[in-house]
Amino acid sequence: MVFYKFERWKILNILITGGLGFIGSHLVKFLLEKTENNLIILDNLSTGKKSNIYNLVNKENISRVEIIKETVENVDQIKLKNISKIFHLASHASPTDFRKHSLEIMMTNSIGTKKVLDIALKNNATFILASTSEIYGNPLIHPQNEDYYGNVNTLGIRACYDESKRFSETLSMIYKRDKNLDVRILRIFNTYGTNMRLNDGRVIPTFLKQALTGNPITVRGDGKQSRSLCHVSDLINGIYLISVIKNIKYNVYNIGNPEEIEIIELAEMIKKMTCSCSKIKYIEELDDEPRRRRPDINRIKDETGWSPTISLREGLKKIIPHYKEML
Numbered sequence: 001m002v003f004y005k006f007e008r009w010k011i012l013n014i015l016i017t018g019g020l021g022f023i024g025s026h027l028v029k030f031l032l033e034k035t036e037n038n039l040i041i042l043d044n045l046s047t048g049k050k051s052n053i054y055n056l057v058n059k060e061n062i063s064r065v066e067i068i069k070e071t072v073e074n075v076d077q078i079k080l081k082n083i084s085k086i087f088h089l090a091s092h093a094s095p096t097d098f099r100k101h102s103l104e105i106m107m108t109n110s111i112g113t114k115k116v117l118d119i120a121l122k123n124n125a126t127f128i129l130a131s132t133s134e135i136y137g138n139p140l141i142h143p144q145n146e147d148y149y150g151n152v153n154t155l156g157i158r159a160c161y162d163e164s165k166r167f168s169e170t171l172s173m174i175y176k177r178d179k180n181l182d183v184r185i186l187r188i189f190n191t192y193g194t195n196m197r198l199n200d201g202r203v204i205p206t207f208l209k210q211a212l213t214g215n216p217i218t219v220r221g222d223g224k225q226s227r228s229l230c231h232v233s234d235l236i237n238g239i240y241l242i243s244v245i246k247n248i249k250y251n252v253y254n255i256g257n258p259e260e261i262e263i264i265e266l267a268e269m270i271k272k273m274t275c276s277c278s279k280i281k282y283i284e285e286l287d288d289e290p291r292r293r294r295p296d297i298n299r300i301k302d303e304t305g306w307s308p309t310i311s312l313r314e315g316l317k318k319i320i321p322h323y324k325e326m327l
């Protein structure tokens with residue numbers, strides 16, 4: 001049994017699984033600035049890294065962070081007490097990982113989620129689940145609202161992620177209904193920002209790397225598929241607001257930026273903004289790739305007043321210098 005260093009302090013802690021990843025590291029920075037809690041990060045470093053935190057957090061605040069290197073499937077081996085909130089973010093999230101890490105993804109979002117829910121129950125903590133727009137699969141309605149059940153191919157390459165996230169949602173709802181756990185589910189739509197891995201495989205880092213190195217910008221299929229892209233700082237504000245509401249009205253909330261763009265337009269925008277001489281090259285489409293993505297965010301807007309404030313163009317302007325530095 002591993003003990004963590006904040007146990008003796010008897011003040012309430014926040015647990016962030018996957019806190020060394022892209023979204024997790026920004027959440028850690030935000031919580032350190034906004035709250036007085038100590039933060040416990042549980043992460044197996046599969047895609048996350050400690051430098052993501054050190055890049056964002058100042059020296060004074062770092063003493064309030066404890067990092068535990070472990071997979072969520074083993075979280076029951078760690079003695080975690082005095083936890084008031086859990087942000088459960090641990091999971092591979094890039095489509096290029098779906099083939100390479102399919103079994104791991106299934107286990108993380110099933111056994112892992114179950115064990116994290118048990119920690120929440122033991123501590124009577126609020127449990128915030130990072131779910132995904134991928135639970136809508138290749139959607140048959142547009143924009144997607146929370147009442148839509150989705151259109152997922154259970155047998156395809158993406159299913160390990162889509163279905164296991166759906167399982168995580170279902171399991172969380174069982175803990176809410178049967179065990180009275182305070183559960184809040186967020187369906188996160190595509191998000192971008194600093195601390196995304198350059199070789200992550202998701203569209204923004206891929207296009208930026210290609211554009212900044214003069215390599216062809218690879219557009220899948222006809223490029224007419226759309227995405228709605230949210231800057232990470234907007235996302236984090238929304239996650240936080242949902243986590244602090246006293247009497248939450250719904251079980252699940254979409255969170256993302258409804259500004260929709262076709263992938264070919266995005267490629268052209270990035271090429272122009274980086275003054276790149278890259279050519280645009282069409283390549284094969286991935287199986288079951290969603291054609292359209294746009295969140296209906298009326299629910300979160302009505303309840304918290306949240307809506308994104310950063311346009312895609314502004315967001316890209318903010319992150320391009322960071323990507324230049326990474327090359």
Ligand SMILES: NC(=O)c1ccc[n+]([C@@H]2O[C@H](COP(=O)([O-])OP(=O)(O)OC[C@H]3O[C@@H](n4cnc5c(N)ncnc54)[C@H](O)[C@@H]3O)[C@@H](O)[C@H]2O)c1
Binds near residue numbers: 017071093133188189
């Ligand atoms: N970024 C997006 O656009 C997006 C969209 C929808 C949903 N999400 C969800 O948000 C969460 C964070 O995504 P991200 O974009 O920051 O991805 P990321 O890969 O940057 O971060 C995931 C983190 O989880 C850790 N991790 C993975 N499996 C683990 C395990 N079994 N045990 C412990 N740690 C583990 C990784 O090391 C990493 O630090 C994920 O749950 C993802 O499904 C992200």
